[in-house]
Amino acid sequence: MLPNCSRMRGQARSTRYGLLTVLLVAIVAQGSVPGATFAQANPQQMNWPSYGNDVGAMHYANVEQINLSNVAQLQPAWILHTGVMSGSSSFESQPLVVDGVMYVSSPHDHVFALEAATGEIKWTYNPDLPPLENLGICCGQTNRGVAFGEGKIFIAQLDSTLVALDAANGNVLWKIAIDLWENSKTETLAPLYANGKVIVGLSCAEFFCRGHVTAYSAADGTQLWRFYTIPGPGEFGNDTWSGDSWKGGGGSVWGTPTYDNDLGLVYFATGNTAPDANGSLRCGDNLFANSIVALDANTGQRQWHFQEVHHDVWDYDGPEPTLLFTAHANGQAIPAIGHGNKSGYYYILDRRNGQPIFPVTETPVPTNPAWQCPAATQPIPAIDDLIPSNIEVHIPGVKEGPLWTVPDEGDPTLIQPGYESGMEWPPAAYSPRTNYVYVSTGGYQPWLTRVTKELYSSLGGTPEPVIPGNTQYGLTRALDTSTGKIAWTIRDDKSLVRSGVAVAGDLVFFGDSGGLRAADAKTGKIMWTFATDPDQKIGGANGSPSVYVVNGREYVVFGFGGNVRLRATAGYSPNGDALIAFALPQNGQASSPRVVTANVKQVEADFPASAYVAELTSPPPGARVVDIQVHDFHYFPSEFSAAPGEQIAVHLVDTDFTGYSIMFNLPSGLTGMKTGVGAGKDAYIAFSTPSAPGAYSFFDPRGPVRFFGTFGYMNVTSEGASAEGE
Structure with a gap:
């Protein structure tokens, strides 16, 4: 694909493009991102001022007080318990450090300013959020970090607001609405601060939205430009x-944008199309979903784009942030951008124009069923696949499909990669010492997928990874950017991996089910591990590390709070609320860490425990039974009528291959099934209808499921029982 040109469709043969026979060679630290500088290897003070350390997000620190010879002695220097965790939370924030002060966000948008050497709390920002169960948050309650600039801290909140805080005391300086949370528009990324601008994306593609990236003035929050994805x-x-499918076509921006000051360009990767798995109503390649996009930082005008997946019907989007570094090819220094998506492919492009540095081939792929409007080809890079693309463990009686199998009606198909098997939100890292990119790839976990022609939900289909006989494992990998080959792999046999990565000198830090690890950046040999401890609220190692120096002492800081999506898909990721800074023992003596406990204003994050009642195996005597089937994230019927004060027993029958639940919003309070029903199972929930006529909603209370379309209404009328809807 050439920049600024539409991709040719219906070609008779594969098209190769890019700089052919290119080998990337050594990449130097200075100038990896124009305008970026890197500290000496043993400084007295060293900041981590941006998401990824530099605005190109290399996640690299040129420091080596902690090194291969002594990293085994690393120990907690201090521990902060934020007091913020819920059943739906993930602690994925990457702390910033500026002049000895650390700024870190909680999964519920609190911001803490800490003494970076001790963990002592200087100030706390408590957000004013609506109840989080009322927000259409796709993939867990989380915030991935803040931005710093002009003496301010910027946070993009779950309720789709952007807030500027005084970095000295946490006071709110300005606050603006990015979009409407009532329309399931949310923010989870860390903003980018660059040259007086605060730049944020938008998360909403799972709920029929039109994504955008917006720049605001750091001074007062004035909107400077907006680009619709x-x-x-x-x-x-x-x-x-x-047709009009563009109006709700999706295109979330999950990852923090990156910035090249010399070129004046902002870069970001976009998310999936909408509806996610049903492409019948949005025929075409569906730009700029599933793409890398470069904009003029001053105007927001598109300069080039590269689409990684055409007409996505697999959820193979690109939540991973982009990564900027400098490559040398054919005797030239080439400003490069790297990015991986959930298909398992990694792309390295010339960031001046979007041309591939490693060749990319438009390769024929399956095109049935035709009603899905599938693309005839997909762009495959000449770089090693980072995750498997075929089924490795066969399940008797289950239909299988390799990468690019188009989902269809009928029996579900087991496809690898699944919806969440590849590169997700965690940022990759790059080391100019090794020329490697280090990636938390996800790994192997095929998902069952089925799509219906008739659109019942915003997903457009039903995905499910947790099925008898299925398996998963995680892969943390180093990719040699000079050859496009995998340099080393660390396999996690217990779970997919979901952790940010950082490089400090000759060490790479990342998390997996074993805890936080330090490995030799060149060989992948694990040199040190700090295990999780759920009993002490030290949860899953699913944060994003930062590295800094205060008063001559080097620290590595990491959040241990787990990841809700791993918990939901049978991975290992216990809940927690701990932020831990690690350092070498002072004076060679081990010591107990200082423990700090925050006192925050809690955000209403979950439905109350009192709302849940045990399911019944049969209806109570005298209750009228209302049968509701559920499949494809939809209730059948989605409406029914009842008389005031009538005894009702709702019989929920799951005819799908994934589980569901149901909850009713009544004047007396919420009442819902405690555990719901599994695939192919059924259960009852009984209650008395309200005495006042009206329309009372019911929905699946598990995470974002109701916002996909799993909701309906009970109409209480004097006429009494009837069923409507589908």
Whole structure:
């Protein structure tokens, strides 16, 4: 694909493009990102001022007080318990450190300013959020970090607001609405601060939205420009959407953008299309979903794009943030951008124009069923696949499909990669010492997938990884950017891996089910591990590490709070609330860490425990039974009528291959099934209808499921019983 040009469709043969026969060679630290500088290897003070340390997000620190010879002595220097955790939370924040002060966010958008050497709390920002169960948050309650600039801390909140805080005391300086949370628009990324601008994306593609990236003035929050990731009529790329499908075409931006000061360009990767798995109503390549996009930082005008997946019907989007570094090819220094998506492929492009540095081949792929409007080819890079693309463990009686199998009606198909098997939100890291990119790849976990022609939900289909006989494992990998080959692999046989990565000198830090690890950046040999301890609220190692120096002492800081999506898909990731800074023993003596406990204003994050009642195996005597089937994230019927004060027993029958639940919003309070029903199972819930006529909602209370379309209404009328809807 050439920059600023539509991809040719219906070609008779594969098309190769890019700089052919290129070998990348050594990449130097200075100038890896224009304008970036790196400290000496043993400084007295060293900041981590941006998400990824530099605005190109290399996640690299040129420091080596902690090194291969002594990392085994690393120990906790201090521990902060934030007091913030819920059944749906993930602690994924990457702390910033500026002039000895650390700034870190909680999963519920609190911000803590800490003494970076001791963990002592200087100030706390308590957000004013609506109840989180009322927000259409796709993939867990989380915040991935803050931005620093002009003496301010910037946080993009779950309720789709951008807040500027005084870095000295935490006071709110300004606050603006990015979009409407009532329309399931949310923010989970860390903003980017660059040259007086605060730049944020938007998360909402699972709920029929039109994504965008927006720049605001750091001084007062004035909107400077907005770029819609799904082009409208008259805009380049709108012809890749059939009809009016662009209006809700998706294109979330999950990862923090990156910035090249010399080129004046902002880069980001986009998320999936909407509806996610049903492509029948949005024929075409669907730009700029599933793409890397470069914008003019001053105007927001598109400069180039590269689409990694055409007409996505697999959820193979790109939540991983982009990564900037400098490559040398054919005797030239080439400003490069790297990015991996959930298909398992990694792309390295010339960030000046979007041209592939390693060749990319438009490769024919399956095109049935035709009603899905599947793309005829997909862009495959000449770089090693980072995760498996075929089924490795066969399950008797289950239909299988390799990568690019188009989901269809009928029996579900087991496909690898699944919806969450590849590169997710965790940022990769790059080391100019090794020329390696270090990636938390996800790993192997095929998902069952089925799609219906009739659209019942915003997902457009049903995905499920937790099935009898299925298996998973995680892969943390180093990719040699000089050859495009995998340099080393660390396998986690217990769980997919979901952890940010950072490089400090000759060490790479990352998390997996074993805890936080330090490995030899060149060989992958594990040199040190700090295990999780759920009993002490030291949860899953699913944070994103930062490295800094205060008063001549080097620290590595990491959040241990687990990941809700791993917990939901049978991975290992216990809940927790701990932020831990590690350092070498002072004076060679081990010591107990200082433990700090925060006192925050809690955000309402879950439905109350009192709302849940045990399911019944049969209806109570005298209750009228209302049968409701559920499949494809939809209730059948989605409406029914009842008389005031009537005894009702709702019989929930799951005819799908994934589980569901149901909860009713009544004047007396919420009442719902405690555990729900499993695939192919059924259960009852009984209650008395309200005495007042009206429409009372019911929905699946588990995470974002109701916002996909699993909701309905009970109409209490004097006429009494009837069923409506589908």
